Amino acid sequence: MDSLTLFCTTFLLAGGLYWFVCVLGSAEQKGKHAAQLSGGSIDKEKVQDNYKQYWSFFGRPKEIETAEKVPAFVDTFYNLVTDIYEWGWGQSFHFSPSIPGKSYRDATRIHEEMAVDLLGVKKGARILDAGCGVGGPMRAIAAHSGANVVGITINEYQVNRARMHNEKAGLDSLCEVVCGNFLQMPFPDSSFDGAYSIEATCHAPNLEEVYSEIYRVLKPGSLYVSYEWVTTEFYNPENPEHVEIIHGIERGDALPGLRSYRDIAQIAKKVGFEVVKEKDLAKPPAKPWWTRLKMGRIAYWRNHILVTVLTWLGIAPKGVVDVHEMLFVTADYLTRGGETGIFTPMHMVLCRKPEHSNSSD
Ligand SMILES: C=C(CC[C@@H](C)[C@H]1CC[C@H]2C3=CC[C@H]4[C@H](C)[C@@H](O)CC[C@]4(C)[C@H]3CC[C@]12C)C(C)C
Numbered sequence: 001m002d003s004l005t006l007f008c009t010t011f012l013l014a015g016g017l018y019w020f021v022c023v024l025g026s027a028e029q030k031g032k033h034a035a036q037l038s039g040g041s042i043d044k045e046k047v048q049d050n051y052k053q054y055w056s057f058f059g060r061p062k063e064i065e066t067a068e069k070v071p072a073f074v075d076t077f078y079n080l081v082t083d084i085y086e087w088g089w090g091q092s093f094h095f096s097p098s099i100p101g102k103s104y105r106d107a108t109r110i111h112e113e114m115a116v117d118l119l120g121v122k123k124g125a126r127i128l129d130a131g132c133g134v135g136g137p138m139r140a141i142a143a144h145s146g147a148n149v150v151g152i153t154i155n156e157y158q159v160n161r162a163r164m165h166n167e168k169a170g171l172d173s174l175c176e177v178v179c180g181n182f183l184q185m186p187f188p189d190s191s192f193d194g195a196y197s198i199e200a201t202c203h204a205p206n207l208e209e210v211y212s213e214i215y216r217v218l219k220p221g222s223l224y225v226s227y228e229w230v231t232t233e234f235y236n237p238e239n240p241e242h243v244e245i246i247h248g249i250e251r252g253d254a255l256p257g258l259r260s261y262r263d264i265a266q267i268a269k270k271v272g273f274e275v276v277k278e279k280d281l282a283k284p285p286a287k288p289w290w291t292r293l294k295m296g297r298i299a300y301w302r303n304h305i306l307v308t309v310l311t312w313l314g315i316a317p318k319g320v321v322d323v324h325e326m327l328f329v330t331a332d333y334l335t336r337g338g339e340t341g342i343f344t345p346m347h348m349v350l351c352r353k354p355e356h357s358n359s360s361d
C-alpha cells in the first residue's frame with residue numbers, strides 16, 4: 001500500500017469512527033457523547049459493584065420490605081443511568097404521546113408545557129418540580145410560563161448536570177435545583193404557588209408520604225399536577241404475561257411496586273387534596289408513547305457496540321455494559337406494557353389544596 005492510500009484509509013477510518021461515536025451516538029438534544037459515559041457520582045472502579053447491589057435489591061420489587069432503603073437505591077440507579085439517558089434520550093427523562101408531524105423533542109416539550117398550563121400559574125410564581133432529573137421539563141416550563149421553578153432530586157450528580165444545563169440555557173435565574181428527598185423536603189409549609197411531578201413519584205415506596213409532603217409545601221388554593229406510572233384497567237394479575245411485563249418494568253426502572261390507576265385519586269384525597277381532574281393522557285386520540293422506544297432499536301444495537309468497545313478500551317467504567325443491557329431489556333418490557341395497554345406512564349391527576357383545610361389534615 002503506498003503512503004497516499006494508507007493516509008486516505010486511515011483518514012476515512014478515523015472519520016468513520018468519529019461519526020459513529022460522536023455524531024450518531026449522541027442524544028437528540030446534544031449534551032452527552034458516548035466517550036463521556038460515567039457512573040454518575042460513583043467511582044469508576046465501583047460502578048459494577050453498585051450495579052450488582054442495585055440488581056439484588058430491585059430484582060424482586062414486590063418483595064422489598066425495607067421501604068426506607070428505597071431512596072438510597074433509587075439514588076444508585078440514577079448514578080448508573082443518568083448519562084445513558086441523556087446520551088440516548090435527551091434531557092427530559094419521561095415519555096410523551098407521539099404527535100404526527102412533530103419531532104419527539106417538540107412532543108416532549110408540549111407534554112411538559114401542558115403540566116404548567118394546568119397549574120394556571122402567572123409569571124413570577126414559585127413552583128416546585130418534585131423529582132426534577134437533569135431539568136429538561138424545568139427549563140421548558142420556566143421558559144414557557146415565566147415561573148420560578150425549584151426542582152428537587154435525590155441524586156447529586158443530576159443536581160450538578162441540571163445546574164450546568166440551566167446556566168448554559170440562560171435560565172439559571174428562573175431555575176433552582178436542590179438535592180434532597182421528596183419524602184422530607186427542606187422547604188417551609190405553604191411556600192409554593194404550584195407543584196408538578198413528571199414520572200417521578202412512582203419511585204416512592206409510599207405515595208401517601210410524597211403527596212402529603214407536596215400538600216404541606218403548597219399554599220392553600222394552589223394546584224398540583226402529577227404524571228403517574230400505573231397499571232391500567234386492562235392489567236390482570238392472574239395473567240402470567242401481564243405479571244412478567246410489570247415486573248420487568250419495575251426491575252429496570254427502580255420501582256418499589258407499580259400502583260393501580262385506581263389508587264391515585266384516592267391517595268390524593270386521603271392527604272387532603274380535592275381532585276380536580278384525572279385522565280390517562282395515553283388514551284386515544286393520543287398516539288402511542290412507546291413508538292419512540294420501538295423505533296430506537298437499531299440505535300440501541302449501535303449503542304451496545306459502542307459501550308462494549310469503550311468499556312474494553314477503559315474509557316467507560318466496567319458495569320456500564322450491564323446497565324445498558326438492563327435498559328435494553330427494560331425498553332422491551334415498556335413497549336409490551338404500552339402495546340398490551342396494561343401500563344401507562346402518564347396517568348394525569350390534577351389536585352387542589354383547599355383554601356381552608358379541615359383540622360384533621
Ligand atoms: C420515568 C422513568 C424513565 C423513563 C425513560 C426516560 C427511560 C425508560 C427506559 C430508558 C431507556 C431504555 C433503552 C435505552 C437504550 C438501550 C440506550 O441505548 C439509550 C437509552 C435508552 C433509550 C433509555 C433512555 C431512557 C428511557 C427511555 C423511570 C425510571 C421511572
Ligand SMILES: C[S@@+](CC[C@H](N)C(=O)[O-])C[C@H]1O[C@@H](n2cnc3c(N)ncnc32)[C@H](O)[C@@H]1O
Nearest residue numbers: 092093094131132133153154181182198200203
Ligand atoms: C424518571 S426521572 C424524571 C425526571 C424529570 N421529572 C423528567 O421528567 O425529566 C425521576 C426523578 O425522580 C427523582 N426521585 C426519585 N425518588 C426521589 C426521592 N425520594 N426524592 C427526590 N427525588 C427523587 C430521581 O432522582 C429523578 O430525578
